[in-house]
Amino acid sequence: MFPPIAELIPHRERMLLVDRVLSFEGEQVVAELTVRDDPLFCSDGLVGSWVGLEYMAQTVGAMIGLMSRERGEPVRIGLLLGTRRFSAQVAAFRPGQTLRVEATQAFIADNGLAAFDARILDQDRVLAEATLSAFQPEDVQAFLREVEA
Secondary structure, three states: OOOOHHHOOOOOHHHOOOOEEEEEEOOEEEEEEEOOOOOOOEEOOEEEHHHHHHHHHHHHHHHHHHHHHHOOOOOOOOEEEEEEEEEEOOOEEOOOOEEEEEEEEEEEOOOOEEEEEEEEEEOOEEEEEEEEEEEOOOOHHHHHHHHHO
16 A cells, blocks of 8 residues: 555645556556546646646656655655657546556666656556656755755
8 A cells, every 4th residue: 555645746735636656666656647627727628638747747756755755765856857758649638537657767867867757548548658857856945046046
């Protein structure tokens, strides 16, 4: 059994889009979500496939949170730096649709820079996929102050 998703991802309320972790082993995680009919992302009864990038990023965040907990460390904020090779086979997701998101760590450097291959599935049909680059500084607040200076 995995902890509630809110303990793994620092997002709250409406921005917490992933519902639960289904599996976590080594450098791979599988999460699940139900597409919500929230006006924040839903327009004309559909959620654009571009929101899938956030589904993937939150799944990666859950994996990083689980890895931190395994090491006995607190869950820390990570930053999505970019996306490569995003492709979507659908234009939108339907509210109520249950999606599975899989993410695999491709590499991680000592400085906290990492890349992940991720995909979104409806049953066994791949709906979207991408490679995400992320960064997890030791102290995110100090990092952000440094970037602003």
